Amino acid sequence: MTRTLYGLKNCDTCKKALKELEAEGKRADFVDIRAEADLPSKLPRWIAAVGEKLVNRSSTTWRGLSDADKARASGVTLEGLLLGNPTLIKRPVIETGDEVLVGWSAETKSRIG
Template identity: 40%
Template sequence: MTLYGIPTCDTCKKAQKALANEGHAVTFRDVRMNPLSEAEIAEFVTEFGPAIINRQSTTWRSLSDFLRESEPEAQLAAQPTLMKRPVIRGPQGLTLGWTAEVMAGYGL
């Protein structure tokens, strides 16, 4: 499974550690160092819609008005750290965040 996020995100760290402790083989993908492709961005936006954008982040607050009004695809292409984290690609497909529901889906 692949966990998409950034290494400084506490939620990504918790998710990665919990999944590994449960025996899942987790590959971490730093979206800052290895940005999402256009196809991956399109897939994530199709799956999660505007929920893929973290509008609570300092990155969001620092965006220009033009970029705030742009489509999620343009926002993620310009600022990969706007992605709500983590996105996990696992046997169940794609999941967003590290909620109780997501954890239960991975047997945690």
């Protein structure tokens, strides 16, 4: 099974996820969301799959946004907000075939094939 993990190279959670997947013999290709990901084509699919769960509301980037920008984190302008601020994307985003998983939680770990 092909798995792609989208994240940031310096993200501790992404590093942990890759390490744990490797330890379990599950290969995952890493794609940096700032430098390598084709966000204009990925975001519509991710948003359709997980919605606002894609927004990392505990990030430094989120805390630095204006109230107006925070209001954009719901509805039709979510994609534009994430395109302009890729570090707002909750990490990691993992694609496993047709499924999109966000974050490195017990639920995510149980759903990775």
